Amino acid sequence: MFKRQLVMIVFMLCAIPMFAQVLKIKGVVYNEYLEPFYNAKITSGSNSAVSDINGNFEIAIKGALPQTIEISAFGHQTEYVDIEREGQKINVILKENLLLDQVVISASRVPERIIESPVTIERFGLTDIRRTSSNSFYDGLANLKGVQSREGSYGFKSINTRGFADFSNSRFVQMVDGMDTAAPALNFSAGNLSGVNELDINNVEVLPGASSALYGANAYNGIMLMNTKNPFDFTGISTVFKTGYTSQDLAGDNLFYDLSARLAYKFSDAFAAKVNFSYFEATEWLANDENSKLIDSNEIVNVIGDFRPLDYDGVNIYGDEFNNSISVQDIGRRFFNVNLPQDARIRRTGFAERDLLVDDKSKNLKFSTSFHYRPFKDESLELILATRLAMGDNLLQGNSSRFSQRNYYIGQSKFEVKGDNFYVRTYYTRNDAGRSYNLDITGALLTARSSAGNTLGSWGVDYLIGLNDNGVDFNNLTADPDILQAAREYADSFTLQPGSPGFNTEFENITSTLITQGGSRIYDRSSYAHIDGNYNFTSLINDWADVQVGGSFRQYNPDSKGTIFNDGTQPITVSEYGVYSQIQKKLLDNRLKLTASLRYDKSQNFDGNYSPRFAVNYALGEDKNHIIRASFQTGFRNPTIxxxxxxxxxxxxxxxxxxxxxxxxxxxxxxxxxxxxxxxxxxxxxxxxxxxxxxxxxxxxxxxxxxxxxxxxxxxxxEEVQTIELGYRSMFGITDTNNINVDINGFYSFHNDFVxxxxxxxxxxxxxxxxxxxxxxxxxxxxxxxxxxxxxxxxxxxxxxxxxxxxxxxxxxxxxxxxxxxxxxSKSRVNSYGASIALSTKIFEGFDLGLNYSYIDFTFDDKDNGFFEPNFNTPKHTVKAQFGNNNLFKNFGFNVNARWLDKYRWVSPFVKGYVDSRTVLDAQLNYRIPSIKSKFKIGGTNLLGKEFQVAPGTGNIGSLYYFSWTIND
Structure with a gap:
């Protein structure tokens, strides 16, 4: 009897859990475009599930109803759904976080709502990336408030803020997942040529202005962080194929194509990996700037037909800049016994840029992979091993010349350990110039090898022979244009003709021979190694304040064999390090936030620099969504290698x-x-x-x-800069679909020791x-x-x-x-100042409307005898507008972007001049077919068709028309 009772008791105890209510709830998760949302996380108590590739999920709910489940995904608003009955069908739409609720990291190195950022910040999120009307997400950054895009060629584009930059933009730092993308020899980023696959980008944060307090040397104008998708959060196979054509008066209409693929797989809660590949090929925006560098204006100086003034120095003509290593005055004195005027600048004819290009294509291949390991199967600790590489052909406008980059290579490898309150990363960057060559030197050497075989083998001697044979008055060289033209034609008659066997032989010889050996080829296999880390002590001090410390170390190893650096006989190594600390404290019911940062940096060739930053935020209103801010920031830039x-x-x-x-x-x-x-x-x-x-x-x-x-x-x-900045950010409205986001900021900067x-x-x-x-x-x-x-x-x-x-x-x-x-x-003192305002809202229950305006200018007190002019290179006035609807009707959307930039002056060692104002209109239409997980887009950039330059010497940018097919993005 006792045994029977014991068995019954055991049986009942075991059966009790079986009587507890366990329900299976099914549902579907969609994104804002009503497409299936893959890998959303659904949570109920201790149970969790993820949505599959079709957005479907199933989760077990324990206990009595009603209960609430949570649906979340990185970068999106969390949704909560009440479960009230068995068999209830759940359909959930996850929206990207509201603008002011979006989380940013770059401003304080800790996650915070963008509205709470202590300084001005711009963000380009997944929704912005998907709806951009530009040909790529990187091109789309040009539509952000206060951001300037430098389109030096089809492939080379760079981002800058707050002015003072040419294409060698070493005052602005660009990072991918914490890695500086600056090329080792250049010390500035080559845009997105070595950056991120379009399918892998998660968001972009741009921090305008001095940012050295947290990011050290060279964060002078600002910093941009490009964050990629973690394979734990974004899995699956995605592809995009683009094609279309570019249209330019000089180059004509030419096809381009662009292919990208991303593969990410979560093997388990502990291990995930991803692989990215992309390749594009397009015809360059060819350059044919006929202005003269010497007159510093936009007037074409080819006055009549082929006649060329004595001192004509064409911007995109190479080989006309000088006459070997001896002046025309010396030639005249030594060979003709005449004394030419000291200021007589008789310049050679030279070669057009197109004649000095191997081909007119821009090509870029990018590959990256990363392996992610979470030993505790959560985000408390993650180990990342990553590598990325890029190679191709491109045109680059440098400080003193333009360059044809042929078979260049840039590679980076990283190992990172990060946890809830720390990270340590180390990475190594290396590059190879391949067969790159200097166009100026190429043209000069070709001209020098085009002569009648005179004693000096010089175009200048041939020219003076032509003058002498025509009876010129050497004391009045400009007296008879016909004689000058006849002399030039005589000297040019010995010129190697582009495309001829003799030209091709000399061209190949010159461009394959290093500069140090008498050619124009550049050798560059430079590298640098970097390590940095950060620790947040907040959890150890019971959340009294956010306190963090960090530091970095970098060693440069330039290697140019004397073609760029003074390393022909003796190697160069340069090391630098920095340490910083920041404290952030909230007071007055979290309405007041104080931020103080201090960083010390030391380079082996310079004295150390201290970079303080102080900022205060105050939240107004019952919902604390009206934030005013003020800050004092500092920045510095070590001279590049x-x-x-x-x-x-x-x-x-x-x-x-x-x-x-x-x-x-x-x-x-x-x-x-x-x-x-x-x-x-x-x-x-x-x-x-x-x-x-x-x-x-x-x-x-x-x-x-x-x-x-x-x-x-x-x-x-x-160089050093100190900036005072004021700002206001807020959201006015009641509902998510009826609000106005406002962002206003102004700044004043003091600059010293411009290079x-x-x-x-x-x-x-x-x-x-x-x-x-x-x-x-x-x-x-x-x-x-x-x-x-x-x-x-x-x-x-x-x-x-x-x-x-x-x-x-x-x-x-x-x-x-x-x-x-x-x-x-420079000895001159430079001050810059500016202000901007941005408004964004939704109208008519679904149409996105955005408008922003920026004003920026500078003054300087000349103490350099008129020889220094700041390379501000930025329009005073810029207006940008956006209008679109991603769900105009079922599966169909559109977006339009427009930009107007005021006329501005361009200053660089290569050339000075003026850039005309321009209006650029980009637009796209898209159609989604959820059943095949595809999105089709047709669009165009610069649809108004008026070609423009971003700087003298660059190719005119025409129109681009594209069609793209994206699968499973």
């Missing part, structure tokens, strides 16, 4: 970086034996780095206005003195050597030996002075 160690000679001038480490390597020339004042003397004719800094004259004051001003420029040092290029001339002999430094004493005036020097109004400008150097040739006919283009710091 090029600016520190540059050393090459594309023409008469030698480009030199002026870091002390580089100047210590400089030694140009040799001892010279001269007969000075009747006495044979062996003189040190070697120009050292010290001579470049301390014994030089400003070139223009020697050869143009004859005022002979001594250069007072010093060794290069970092720029300055022309100087240095004698190989003698000493120069500061003009006006002192009057000479009677005894000094009686000194024969001083008397033999150059004296202006009783003031010694240079001594006898320097006087001899400026007015004579050496024993072998060499010049005794050397022109340099040094990279140094």
């Amino acid at each position: 090029q600016e520190q160690y540059l050393f090459n000679q594309p023409g008469r001038k030698i480009n030199v970086g002026t870091s002390k480490a580089n100047l210590d390597r400089v030694a140009i020339g040799q001892d010279i034996t001269l007969n000075v004042l009747g006495v044979p003397t062996v003189i040190d004719g070697v120009i050292s780095g010290d001579d470049i800094i301390n014994n030089s004259l400003l070139t223009e004051t020697v050869f143009t206005d004859f005022t002979y001003v001594k250069s007072e420029y010093e060794e290069i040092k970092p 720029f290029f300055q022309d100087i001339v240095t004698p190989k002999l003698g000493q120069v003195y500061p003009f006006g430094n002192r009057q000479l004493t009677p005894e000094e005036l009686a000194d024969p050597l001083i008397q033999a020097g150059n004296i202006v109004d009783g003031v010694l400008v240079w001594d006898a030996f320097a006087q001899y150097a400026f007015t004579n040739l050496g024993p072998s006919g060499e010049l005794l002075v050397q022109e340099f283009n040094i990279v140094t710091n």
